[in-house]
Amino acid sequence: MSKVRVVVAGASGKMGSEALRMIEKQEDLELVACIDLHNDGKKVKEIEGLPNFDALFYNDIDRCFSNEEADVLIDLTSPEVGYRHTKKAIENGIRPVVGTTGFTKEQITELSSLAKKQKTGAVIAPNFAMGAVLMMQFSKLAAKYFPDVEIIEKHHDQKLDAPSGTAVKTAELIQEGRKKKVQGHPDEQETIDGARGADFDGMRIHSVRLPGLVAHQEVIFAGPGENLTIQHDSFHRESFMSGIKFAIDHVVNMDELVYGLENLMLDKE
Incomplete structure (x- = not known):
């Protein structure tokens, strides 16, 4: 079984670093890169407190997507940055799993239309617990x-x-x-x-x-x-990781945007 190739945005933050630790424990996930304002060009394992990954940090999402092959973007940043990252990911055929809150209804509608047009799955969840x-x-x-x-x-x-x-x-x-x-x-x-x-x-x-x-x-x-x-x-922020993994497992087989983890949980039932 091929691994799902993952990029984490906001990787040096508290939620992002917890996501890295979650990926480290999963045999079916592979970290290929991180996006963050800091640590550009450094390997994850070179940053104190982060797991032993060789994946590189990028401070520019376009350069990251040009240099790395990815299936899923986990975004744990801020509303403004998260919106831009989500849009870039969908445009590049990379499925975003977004735990960033604060998106407007207009932004959700725009991203939903884009995901449907690109036939690219996306999950935006106000809460992954x-x-x-x-x-x-x-x-x-x-x-x-x-x-x-x-x-x-x-x-x-x-x-x-x-x-x-x-x-x-x-x-x-x-x-x-x-x-x-x-x-x-x-x-x-x-x-x-x-x-x-x-x-x-x-x-x-x-x-x-x-x-x-x-x-x-x-x-x-x-x-x-x-x-x-x-x-x-x-x-503890670990409480959000099972929901992020749950979303990743589903988004790789989706071709539209879903807002709210409950829609995936209820569909499963």
Whole structure:
């Protein structure tokens, strides 16, 4: 069986380095290159704390794709860079698996059209922790019966986007099953702007950013005399790797873009 040739973008970051360690453990994956702003021209094994790979670092995606043959791009960068990388990968017939959040709906639509035109599979997932995906699906189900809901998401203080992609995706799924409702007292006033969080279709999303956190979310539903809380916690970035591997296994046989890991998980069932 031939190995899937992988490029990792953002490889020297915390998520990227964890992806390298995941690849190291997989017999069916081969790391062929890394893309990063730093370490251009160096081998992975030359960087302290990274696995013993001979693959090179590139600081330019075009040069990387010109010099290396790849099947899959794992992108764990930032929204702006991730969008550009995803588009470049699809144009080059390389299947992107993207864990970067913050893409706009317009960008998702554009990339979906491009993937369909190129007949190239792609996976963009706000969260690759499989437990988090299930948390979102359970929330969608609960919203049919509990339209009063608030979301509290908590991440490390280096996260750039707020609310998180997972919180937005959760709210979108809840919106599908929830009877439209504006929550709170009609005369409610914020004595400090933003105290009630972001308003998404009448429900509220709250973002917490503190050092020491990784990725955590509570979805709190309420009805007369009862509360239902659905909670997921990622205590280590290793929690995202099983979902990334799951996405790689599927994307190599796909010819279109899928947004949200749940679509692959549900299809499997």
